[in-house]
Amino acid sequence: xxxxxxxxxxxxxxxxxxxxxxxxxxxxxxxxxxxxxxxxxxxxxxxxxxxxxxxxxxxxxxxxxxxxxxxxxxxxxxxxxxxxxxxxxxxxxxxxxxxxxxxxxxxxxxxxxxxxxxxxxxxxxxxxxxxxxxxxxxxxxxxxxxxxxxxxxxxxxxxxxxxxxxxxxxxx
Amino acid sequence: xxxxxxxxxxxxxxxxxxxxxxxxxxxxxxxxxxxxxxxxxxxxxxxxxxxxxxxxxxxxxxxxxxxxxxxxxxxxxxxxxxxxxxxxxxxxxxxxxxxxxxxxxxxxxxxxxxxxxxxxxxxxxxxxxxxxxxxxxxxxxxxxxxxxxxxxxxxxxxxxxxxxxxxxxxxx
DNA sequence: TATTGTTATACTCTATAACTATA
DNA sequence: TATAGTTATAGAGTATAACAATA
Numbered sequence: 001x002x003x004x005x006x007x008x009x010x011x012x013x014x015x016x017x018x019x020x021x022x023x024x025x026x027x028x029x030x031x032x033x034x035x036x037x038x039x040x041x042x043x044x045x046x047x048x049x050x051x052x053x054x055x056x057x058x059x060x061x062x063x064x065x066x067x068x069x070x071x072x073x074x075x076x077x078x079x080x081x082x083x084x085x086x087x088x089x090x091x092x093x094x095x096x097x098x099x100x101x102x103x104x105x106x107x108x109x110x111x112x113x114x115x116x117x118x119x120x121x122x123x124x125x126x127x128x129x130x131x132x133x134x135x136x137x138x139x140x141x142x143x144x145x146x147x148x149x150x151x152x153x154x155x156x157x158x159x160x161x162x163x164x165x166x167x168x169x170x171x172x
Numbered sequence: 173x174x175x176x177x178x179x180x181x182x183x184x185x186x187x188x189x190x191x192x193x194x195x196x197x198x199x200x201x202x203x204x205x206x207x208x209x210x211x212x213x214x215x216x217x218x219x220x221x222x223x224x225x226x227x228x229x230x231x232x233x234x235x236x237x238x239x240x241x242x243x244x245x246x247x248x249x250x251x252x253x254x255x256x257x258x259x260x261x262x263x264x265x266x267x268x269x270x271x272x273x274x275x276x277x278x279x280x281x282x283x284x285x286x287x288x289x290x291x292x293x294x295x296x297x298x299x300x301x302x303x304x305x306x307x308x309x310x311x312x313x314x315x316x317x318x319x320x321x322x323x324x325x326x327x328x329x330x331x332x333x334x335x336x337x338x339x340x341x342x343x344x
Numbered sequence: 345t346a347t348t349g350t351t352a353t354a355c356t357c358t359a360t361a362a363c364t365a366t367a
Numbered sequence: 368t369a370t371a372g373t374t375a376t377a378g379a380g381t382a383t384a385a386c387a388a389t390a
Binding site: 035036037038039041042043044045046047048049050051052053054056057058069073076077079080094134137138140141144147148151152154155159160162163164166167168169170171172 | 207208209210211213214215216217218219220221222223224225226228229230241245248249251252266306309310312313316319320323324326327331332334335336338339340341342343344
Binding site: 273 | 370371372373374
């Protein structure tokens with residue numbers, strides 16, 4: 001979830017016949033592997049696999065010295081809800097208030113967002129995207145299109161829509 | 173991806189009217205937020221949201237001093253392919269050989285797997301699940317059923333099947 | 345008293361690079 | 368030369384706990 005990784009193979013590697021024979025399996029291995037195969041019929045597992053795959057694609061497009069997926073999401077959320085507070089952002093990112101400080105710090109250092117003080121409430125900041133941030137968002141929008149195209153490559157337009165609707169019900 | 177977290181709300185919090193008014197938005201904010209809303213029509217984003225949700229559920233079920241999702245997956249994979257090598261396991265987990273060392277270390281310390289040396293090739297280990305590991309797998313199987321039930325709560329049996337088939341094509 | 349942002353600290357996961365022992 | 372496992376090191380991401388300022 002952090003560094004670029006070239007390895008794209010998430011598939012189960014084929015074991016050679018030799019290796020299979022050498023392998024020391026428990027006597028009832030075939031029975032056991034079925035009994036404990038909670039991975040093959042797991043929605044949670046396939047969601048995780050898909051997520052790992054999408055991150056590989058995303059890292060490949062973003063490059064190593066660009067903004068990270070988390071920062072990218074945060075930037076998008078601030079653009080979507082200008083004036084949002086850090087606590088609200090934390091809730092949307094499903095991270096703690098403490099963790100969001102660093103996220104906003106890096107976005108501010110990069111010049112993409114601003115912490116604007118608001119007269120009504122001197123305890124909170126109103127987060128805002130800067131012009132540079134909007135430039136970055138334009139760049140990200142282009143990348144995002146490629147990204148979506150790549151991860152949806154094996155799906156029809158309808159299937160993609162359907163998949164998103166179903167996932168929405170899992171994400172709540 | 174590590175510690176238990178009580179916050180379950182992934183939904184966008186409703187901003188109060190007052191806060192909305194106080195917010196300092198760029199002049200063309202409404203236009204901009206639509207222009208840069210790459211999140212609402214993003215398959216990648218909804219996959220990530222769903223994955224975060226499933227991990228919250230999973231952490232809730234596993235408890236804080238239990239095995240982690242990553243270790244759980246590794247244990248399942250070894251049970252599924254007894255005699256597998258660490259490199260092969262690394263590939264299946266989409267992590268490096270170096271990273272898998274610690275995964276196997278903890279599973280071995282816990283007594284769930286063994287590194288068996290094989291006569292043919294003194295360079296590799298054949299990983300095997302111990303009886304204690306199978307006990308753990310039995311426990312995990314029970315938890316897994318609850319887990320799947322919870323994350324599939326809003327889906328019919330058919331929809332769940334369909335969702336998994338579609339995700340399979342994204343995960344590759 | 346409760347909330348917001350912050351700091352300090354620590355832990356997990358993962359990567360890269362270099363090493364070793366084999367093959 | 369190439370491969371499997373390992374170690375050392377570093378960085379990202381996140382958590383918890385304690386704190387100050389503010390409500």
